[in-house]
Amino acid sequence: MTRRRTPAALVEADPGPAHRIEFDGRPVRALPGQSIAAALWADGVLAWRTTRVGGRPRGAFCGIGACFDCLATVNGRANQRLCLLPAEPGTVVTTQEGHGRADLAV
Amino acid sequence: MPTSPSELFDLAVVGAGPAGLAAAVTAADLGLRCVLLDGADRTGGQYYRHPAPGLGAARPDRLHHGWAAYTGLAARLTAHRRAEFRGGHQVWALERTEDGFAVHVTLGPEAAERTTVRARTVLLATGAYERQLPFPGWTLPGVVTAGGAQAMLKAGLVLPGRRIVVAGSGPLLLAAASSLVGAGADVPAVVEASGYLGYARRPGVLAAVPAKLVEGAGHGSALLRHGVRLRPRSAVVEAHGDERVTGVTVARLGADWRPLPGTERRIDCDALAVGHGLLPQIELATELGAQTRTGPDGAVALRVDARLRTTVPGLWSAGETNGVGGADLALAEGELAAHAIAGEPPERALLRRRARLRAFAELMAAAHRPGPGWTGWLRPDTDVCRCEEVPVARIREAVEELGAGDPRTVKLLTRAGMGWCQGRMCGPAVACLSGATGAGPDRRPLACPVPLSQLAAGASE
Amino acid sequence: MVGAGVVGAACAYYAARAGLAVAVVDRGPVAGGTTGAGEGNLLVSDKEPGPELDLALLSLRLWRELAEQLGPAVEYEPKGGVVVASTAAGQQALRDFAAGQAAVGVSAEEVPAERLHELEPHLAPGLAGGYHYPQDAQVQPALAAAHLLREARRMGAELSTGETVTAVERGPDGAVRGVRTDRRRLAAPAVVNATGAWGAELAALAGAHLPVLPRRGFVLVTEPLPRVVRHKVYSADYVADVASGSAGLQTSSVIEGTPGGPVLIGASRERVGFDRTISHEAIGRLAAEAAALFPVLAQVAVMRTYRGFRPYLPDHLPAIGEDPRVPGLYHACGHEGAGIGLAPATGLLISEQLTGKRSELDLAPFRADRFPASTDPLEKP
Ligand SMILES: Cc1cc2nc3c(=O)[nH]c(=O)nc-3n(C[C@H](O)[C@H](O)[C@H](O)COP(=O)(O)OP(=O)(O)OC[C@H]3O[C@@H](n4cnc5c(N)ncnc54)[C@H](O)[C@@H]3O)c2cc1C
Ligand code: FES
Numbered sequence: 001m002t003r004r005r006t007p008a009a010l011v012e013a014d015p016g017p018a019h020r021i022e023f024d025g026r027p028v029r030a031l032p033g034q035s036i037a038a039a040l041w042a043d044g045v046l047a048w049r050t051t052r053v054g055g056r057p058r059g060a061f062c063g064i065g066a067c068f069d070c071l072a073t074v075n076g077r078a079n080q081r082l083c084l085l086p087a088e089p090g091t092v093v094t095t096q097e098g099h100g101r102a103d104l105a106v
Numbered sequence: 107m108p109t110s111p112s113e114l115f116d117l118a119v120v121g122a123g124p125a126g127l128a129a130a131v132t133a134a135d136l137g138l139r140c141v142l143l144d145g146a147d148r149t150g151g152q153y154y155r156h157p158a159p160g161l162g163a164a165r166p167d168r169l170h171h172g173w174a175a176y177t178g179l180a181a182r183l184t185a186h187r188r189a190e191f192r193g194g195h196q197v198w199a200l201e202r203t204e205d206g207f208a209v210h211v212t213l214g215p216e217a218a219e220r221t222t223v224r225a226r227t228v229l230l231a232t233g234a235y236e237r238q239l240p241f242p243g244w245t246l247p248g249v250v251t252a253g254g255a256q257a258m259l260k261a262g263l264v265l266p267g268r269r270i271v272v273a274g275s276g277p278l279l280l281a282a283a284s285s286l287v288g289a290g291a292d293v294p295a296v297v298e299a300s301g302y303l304g305y306a307r308r309p310g311v312l313a314a315v316p317a318k319l320v321e322g323a324g325h326g327s328a329l330l331r332h333g334v335r336l337r338p339r340s341a342v343v344e345a346h347g348d349e350r351v352t353g354v355t356v357a358r359l360g361a362d363w364r365p366l367p368g369t370e371r372r373i374d375c376d377a378l379a380v381g382h383g384l385l386p387q388i389e390l391a392t393e394l395g396a397q398t399r400t401g402p403d404g405a406v407a408l409r410v411d412a413r414l415r416t417t418v419p420g421l422w423s424a425g426e427t428n429g430v431g432g433a434d435l436a437l438a439e440g441e442l443a444a445h446a447i448a449g450e451p452p453e454r455a456l457l458r459r460r461a462r463l464r465a466f467a468e469l470m471a472a473a474h475r476p477g478p479g480w481t482g483w484l485r486p487d488t489d490v491c492r493c494e495e496v497p498v499a500r501i502r503e504a505v506e507e508l509g510a511g512d513p514r515t516v517k518l519l520t521r522a523g524m525g526w527c528q529g530r531m532c533g534p535a536v537a538c539l540s541g542a543t544g545a546g547p548d549r550r551p552l553a554c555p556v557p558l559s560q561l562a563a564g565a566s567e
Numbered sequence: 568m569v570g571a572g573v574v575g576a577a578c579a580y581y582a583a584r585a586g587l588a589v590a591v592v593d594r595g596p597v598a599g600g601t602t603g604a605g606e607g608n609l610l611v612s613d614k615e616p617g618p619e620l621d622l623a624l625l626s627l628r629l630w631r632e633l634a635e636q637l638g639p640a641v642e643y644e645p646k647g648g649v650v651v652a653s654t655a656a657g658q659q660a661l662r663d664f665a666a667g668q669a670a671v672g673v674s675a676e677e678v679p680a681e682r683l684h685e686l687e688p689h690l691a692p693g694l695a696g697g698y699h700y701p702q703d704a705q706v707q708p709a710l711a712a713a714h715l716l717r718e719a720r721r722m723g724a725e726l727s728t729g730e731t732v733t734a735v736e737r738g739p740d741g742a743v744r745g746v747r748t749d750r751r752r753l754a755a756p757a758v759v760n761a762t763g764a765w766g767a768e769l770a771a772l773a774g775a776h777l778p779v780l781p782r783r784g785f786v787l788v789t790e791p792l793p794r795v796v797r798h799k800v801y802s803a804d805y806v807a808d809v810a811s812g813s814a815g816l817q818t819s820s821v822i823e824g825t826p827g828g829p830v831l832i833g834a835s836r837e838r839v840g841f842d843r844t845i846s847h848e849a850i851g852r853l854a855a856e857a858a859a860l861f862p863v864l865a866q867v868a869v870m871r872t873y874r875g876f877r878p879y880l881p882d883h884l885p886a887i888g889e890d891p892r893v894p895g896l897y898h899a900c901g902h903e904g905a906g907i908g909l910a911p912a913t914g915l916l917i918s919e920q921l922t923g924k925r926s927e928l929d930l931a932p933f934r935a936d937r938f939p940a941s942t943d944p945l946e947k948p
Pocket of ligand 2: 070
């Protein structure tokens with residue numbers, strides 16, 4: 001009998017009950033303790049921001065808080081690093097356009 | 107353990123990876139009152155990054171070499187009366203004061219207040235981040251750093267894709283590839299720019315560090331078992347895709363890392379994990395004027411003496427900040443530094459161990475030093491600075507037409523390195539393209555972004 | 568020309584345009600001194616009538632011409648300035664100040680409290696009023712210097728960076744004959760001292776006394792933002808700080824957006840020699856003042872601070888023109904916190920003098936020999 005190799009199988013994980021976060025208006029499953037970026041990766045989402053100049057898609061790059069590529073708007077706050085922020089139940093994540101501060105423009 | 111904000115610790119350790127943990131525990135054993143600070147909520151640092159408790163991992167050791175060393179230290183730390191861990195404490199600056207140091211901390215963007223920790227001495231154990239060299243397509247989603255792929259796997263039990271090419275240079279690539287494979291990814295190739303010959307030719311040094319050999323052999327056999335091909339003297343010269351990566355082009359490299367025309371081949375994949383070794387994270391020390399040295403890998407590290415003292419009085423440094431060398435070296439340096447700070451004589455065996463591990467690290471570093479020909483895979487429109495989206499052509503214009511000849515001037519004239527990451531991702535590339543030789547450390551007066559309101563709170567202190 | 572900061576660049580540009588053979592030498596890179604470490608405010612609003620204001624008005628006119636010629640790369644923005652007062656007394660002081668300026672050609676319009684937010688929607692409530700100065704403008708200093716030098720080179724000037732001037736050579740008659748550097752001898756009948764905060768050293772190499780001192784300043788740089796501040800906005804205290812001769816720390820923030828995205832918050836002033844360590848007191852006070860003027864900034868992230876050393880002369884006026892004591896030595900330094908603004912006028916005046924033309928302005932107030940050696944302020948190294 002061969003079990004499918006997965007990260008969870010590798011470490012024999014028995015996670016607590018999954019919960020939901022919201023990404024651009026749709027529910028995404030998250031496991032307790034996962035970062036938002038991890039929950040999105042698990043869902044197959046790799047991009048949650050478009051760049052200021054070229055409007056290009058970006059997501060997590062360094063995974064450790066150093067590159068700031070994984071910025072997005074979380075619960076209305078722009079420029080949050082999703083690789084660091086835990087996915088709490090009910091967290092609302094929105095794809096961020098550019099600087100994410102268009103509401104401040106005058 | 108309640109503490110008043112003005113409590114003066116004997117020692118503040120910045121960074122709770124192997125070096126910082128070993129230092130805090132040892133120093134507390136030796137009678138010092140220590141505080142261990144880290145931006146993350148849990149100890150472990152990059153190397154011992156591990157799943158959050160909620161993920162219920164029964165065997166976190168499967169993702170780590172030497173896991174027992176970590177659990178031992180973590181247990182001693184928790185039990186210690188004189189050592190205290192403060193997670194979520196991101197240090198953005200050190201300031202010298204009359205009685206030692208003010209360690210300026212941000213508790214994250216939500217925090218209304220800033221925090222200042224006071225200590226007579228500081229040990230810097232802030233580790234390293236990955237060195238990146240740009241190539242066409244490196245900003246596509248699905249292109250991640252090798253360390254990042256590992257970190258996301260270790261902490262969140264996730265993968266960026268199912269078929270992941272691993273590329274770049276340095277020993278981390280093999281480690282990353284074997285964890286990815288172990289976690290179920292298909293890794294069609296590990297693409298290594300160097301020939302690995304630099305240190306393989308020096309068996310004396312390898313024999314002196316048997317653990318390294320075992321580790322290397324372990325990775326090697328896991329990879330072989332899963333049919334992973336190691337392609338030495340090659341590099342990913344382009345990542346393809348529109349909204350995300352769908353494949354890469356790999357080319358063979360000449361001795362100076364120039365891609366050899368006609369050797370390109372395409373490999374389909376849905377993710378690429380890439381990195382070129384590590385760079386010490388030392389700005390907290392260099393802002394205080396600490397002197398640096400350039401290692402054989404071209405990376406700037408802190409200059410320390412045999413007892414791990416930096417050139418700033420009262421400031422010590424252990425682990426990757428003194429030049430990248432891995433977890434075992436970091437553990438040894440953390441312990442040695444603690445002895446020195448406590449005014450105890452060093453253990454001779456520890457001194458010897460450190461010397462041996464450092465020598466090995468320097469050899470590895472030399473073998474993986476990027477060759478100057480890597481710029482051969484750039485195109486004029488390749489973004490060098492990811493944050494500010496500054497392409498190669500603009501940097502060349504600054505150098506060739508505007509008279510910039512060093513990274514700082516290139517930055518001023520192009521904004522490369524001025525964005526959110528403050529040049530951490532593009533720094534080596536900008537330095538190289540600016541034609542600078544022997545550039546000093548990057549300057550980062552604030553080690554991380556700080557909300558204006560928290561800076562303002564300092565005015566009334 | 569010794570110095571490839573904005574002043575040296577402007578001198579090179581106008582001299583090359585006048586047909587002179589020019590070599591620019593700098594021990595560092597282009598804009599590696601104070602030019603690359605500050606903001607690019609081109610202000611008339613903060614200057615009282617007198618020689619500096621005359622210089623600034625001439626300069627503003629020249630910047631407008633240069634902006635057309637150099638193109639958008641120098642990020643010239645004629646955005647205007649807004650000075651605000653928090654008390655009625657402060658507003659009255661602004662009124663008096665503006666009245667004096669009006670006489671010499673500075674336009675300023677009083678803005679009553681209730682109209683401040685039309686100009687700057689994010690300003691804090693409760694201010695007493697302000698003044699709008701439409702002539703104030705902005706450039707990106709390093710780009711401005713680099714593009715001036717590029718034009719100068721197109722007209723034949725030579726640029727050499729990473730080369731230090733180690734001696735000024737003089738003939739038996741005392742007149743300058745050129746310089747020696749760590750690489751070579753450069754023969755020239757005229758040497759321009761555009762070494763900014765290091766101007767005293769170069770003057771000393773030529774045997775002249777010129778008490779240029781560094782006045783340190785920090786600038787905070789925020790995360791990239793859309794336009795949240797339309798003008799250059801500062802509080803009325805700023806003018807007093809600029810004019811002060813105190814060595815102690817002064818802060819009064821000037822806030823402006825940039826085309827690159829970040830908002831710049833400057834600048835502190837203190838005389839502490841060339842000390843590069845961060846002053847947490849200074850950056851804390853800048854941040855507090857910025858948040859008080861624009862509460863919306865409290866939540867944005869500061870990513871970096873610049874630190875620079877303004878070239879300061881005790882009477883706050885630059886040294887411009889030939890040194891009466893050393894024929895052939897020309898000074899173009901000591902512009903303190905206004906060197907970006909005053910650079911083109913300085914360059915033009917120097918080139919007029921070099922070519923024997925009649926000067927557009929009276930240079931007497933800028934003479935380098937106006938400081939007797941005994942009036943050196945005491946300064947920590
Ligand atoms: C925080 C701050 C904010 C500021 N904001 C503004 C503003 O908004 N608007 C404004 O107009 N001004 C501003 N300033 C002031 C302005 O930056 C300076 O007045 C201006 O840069 C001076 O230009 P400079 O060319 O004289 O000097 P620098 O730019 O310092 O150039 C002098 C050059 O001389 C070179 N040099 C020195 N000695 C030698 C030698 N022996 N051999 C060879 N080369 C040598 C140096 O390397 C340097 O490159 C600010 C300054 C600071 C610090
Ligand atoms: S992925 Fe780099 S900061 Fe989050």
